[in-house]
Amino acid sequence: NAGVTQTPKFRVLKTGQSMTLLCAQDMNHEYMYWYRQDPGMGLRLIHYSVGEGTTAKGEVPDGYNVSRLKKQNFLLGLESAAPSQTSVYFCASTNRGEAGELFFGEGSRLTVL
């Protein structure tokens, strides 16, 4: 049972480039989330999804887009990367009714030069 898998784990981008982070979960969870964590800071919610085909904005959605075309996958896109988006990105998932127990991926470290 892989749980929550994030790809890639590391990526370096130049300013203005685009990329997509993939989050895949094999636990049949309804809810999925994308967070970012800057050094010494807590996690900030970017976008989340409460089911296939649905997405919603979190605390810091600007500069990011997401899609949930399949229940098991939640994609996070950066259309035009900026140095301020250098961070570690975490994906998490859980079931409806169990919103307190999130299962996190290992994180994706993104550097924008």
Next chain:
Amino acid sequence: LAKTTQPISMDSYEGQEVNITCSHNNIATNDYITWYQQFPSQGPRFIIQGYKTKVTNEVASLFIPADRKSSTLSLPRVSLSDTAVYYCLDTGNTPLVFGKGTRLSVIA
């Protein structure tokens, strides 16, 4: 914005009991109180969850008073491997918002 308030950091010696208190001034009636642990370079890990009174598992105990405006995470006899950031959250049907957490440093 995070709905909870907790100390930024705490230090403890190995073998001591550590209590981390959190304020839940805006907790909703149907919210649970949940604590997470995060080691460096890893995602947070669920530790314990409760609604009221006391909950205990193999890792920690959680104390919640009757008014539910605070909670205390108790770690018995900490070791160096308990050095981590600990987050408290109000968890219900809304998306989970994390604060900055409490950075616990265990000293030998």
